[in-house]
Amino acid sequence: MEPLRTDEVGTHLVSRSVRLPAPPVTASLASVRRPRTLWTAPDEPTVVGGGAAVTVEADGPERLREVRESASALLDSADVDGPAIARPRFFGGFAFHEAATGRAPWTDFPAARFVVPEVQLVFDGGDAWLTLNATDADAETVEDRLASVREMLDDVEETPAGGPPGxxxxxxxxxxxxxxxxxxxxxxxxxxxxxxxxxxxxxxxxxxxxxxxxxxxxxxxxxxxxxxxRFLVEPVMGxxxxxxxxxxxxxxxxxxxxxxxxxxxxxxxxxxxxxxxxxxxxxxxxxxxxxxxxxxxxxxxxxxxxxxxxxxxxxxxxxxxxxxxxxxxxxxxxxxxxxxxxxxxxxxxxxxxxxxxxxxxxxxxxxxxxxxxxxxxxxxxxxxxxxxxxxxxxxxxxxxxxxxxxxxxxxxxxxxxxxxxxxxxxxxxxxxxxxxxxxxx
The missing domain is CATH 3.60.120.10 (Anthranilate synthase)
Structure with a gap:
């Protein structure tokens, strides 16, 4: 999906959630597709994200206002069925300076980018909330996809760590x-x-x-x-x-x-x-x-x-x-x-x-x-x-x-x-x- 811009806020987001026993965090992150997200902070639930249901990008001095307006228009009209802890969130950030240079190693990092993960796992004690987010899809399709991802996560097991690469x-x-x-x-x-x-x-x-x-x-x-x-921000490639x-x-x-x-x-x-x-x-x-x-x-x-x-x-x-x-x-x-x-x-x-x-x-x-x-x-x-x-x-x-x-x-x-x-x-x-x-x- 192409990144959403400020004048393209007609996209409709559908979000469905289910509670499940918490799978291993590291194995979950390894099992979802790029762009992947990890967020863990003191006094906050750990979140793992995979894929991008929505991507919002902006550049220049008004980049944060543009992101805020695009994201608010999308979230305000979203069809969300799930508790507050599991509802869709935008994850991302922006460049230190107003403009992205495109120089390595930042080739795939624009001036500002935020994504709503397609698959979002919020860890809550011994359980987790799995949320499936999709755009311009009916609720039944999203629920079927949610059930499929849950089945995949049921089989996720922690594998022995390979140790530092050296x-x-x-x-x-x-x-x-x-x-x-x-x-x-x-x-x-x-x-x-x-x-x-x-x-x-x-x-x-x-x-x-x-x-x-x-x-x-x-x-x-x-x-x-x-x-x-701890954080992870990834583009689709790079x-x-x-x-x-x-x-x-x-x-x-x-x-x-x-x-x-x-x-x-x-x-x-x-x-x-x-x-x-x-x-x-x-x-x-x-x-x-x-x-x-x-x-x-x-x-x-x-x-x-x-x-x-x-x-x-x-x-x-x-x-x-x-x-x-x-x-x-x-x-x-x-x-x-x-x-x-x-x-x-x-x-x-x-x-x-x-x-x-x-x-x-x-x-x-x-x-x-x-x-x-x-x-x-x-x-x-x-x-x-x-x-x-x-x-x-x-x-x-x-x-x-x-x-x-x-x-x-x-x-x-x-x-x-x-x-x-x-x-x-x-x-x-x-x-x-x-x-x-x-x-x-």
Missing amino acids: VAKRHRTTSIAAWRESVETAVERIRAGELRKVVLAQALEVELERPASVPELLARLGETYPDCH ASFLGATPERLVSVRGREVETGALAGTTGRGDTEDEDEWLAKELLASEKDNHEHELVAETIREQLDSLSAEIRVGDRGIRKLATVQHLWTPIDATLEHDEHVLSLVEALHPTPAVGGLPPNAALDVIRDTEPFDRGWYAAPVGWFDADGDGSFAVAIRSATVEGTMATLFAGVGLVADSDPDAEWDEVQLKYRPILDELERDD
Whole structure:
């Protein structure tokens, strides 16, 4: 099916659901057809999607408004028979910059794309809700297809994992010499008052010893990073984009909003004492607290015009397997009903992945980085007919296609940033994906 555009909203969606014993998540993901979707987040049900009943694409500065309008027209007129947990949702995201370049590895990723999966599995404890979504079909046809997919899932069994594919070669898109020059130039502009902060990133191209299994890679990430948002976004063909990100951009339930500031990083210690020492050093770091406060302050400002009340929690430490971050939870109550995409548009890019002032920082990023960010560090997530939804910032992420993977990582630069220390932080941030690709032996 060709992607739906704003002026093509006459498509009629039919959706039917049934409850069934939960099949294995990894095997379910492996059994459905592309484009596949995985979404799992703290305090949210895990969702597996396969195929695309509807695809909505848009580009340019109005891409989110176009997506919202097209999706709302479709969902408002849909014939849905199923509980709220199982109803159809749009899953997807968009590029970090307004326009997609089409450069590898993002050849098949437009500026914005969201899909309603044809097959949607929502895991609810020991059970799951299976939903079959189809366009311009009668209810009987959809119910017959639902029964067929359920029968297929009854036979799905978890197979032994093949283990990491192994890394044969690595290629850095940014040399350490070029990195030092870029960081020093950015710091000079910050000290001159042109910028307050900018986030520069790197890409690491990895050749694998054998093709990677995307479902198995996501399963291993889930074991190591159970408290992160795991996601998979796939086009029909080409590279898969996946990750395990600690950074929620925003979630909306009715008028209640959850977000937060995640900025400032250090490593994990080899012992409990060393780990706690590193955490205390991070909490006391003037540079990291300055960087963090810029992010928290900007998020508060971005929410202010939409909110009746904003609540900022205490700053603390968010510990992950390979790094620990400064973290401040931020909640809000909206003044009026708002679609989650309106909040996404207001918040992206946060200073944690872009910089301040935003436009000046984006110019520096475009001029400096020798690779295409594509969907890296951009919002990925879902929304439903009510405009509720959940989005994460796509960091700790990679594209994977056959025996090739491209990993992405970035760091925030402020006036006292040191190029070599920032280089080391980037290498730490590659570890979540790289560790799951490398063999243990």
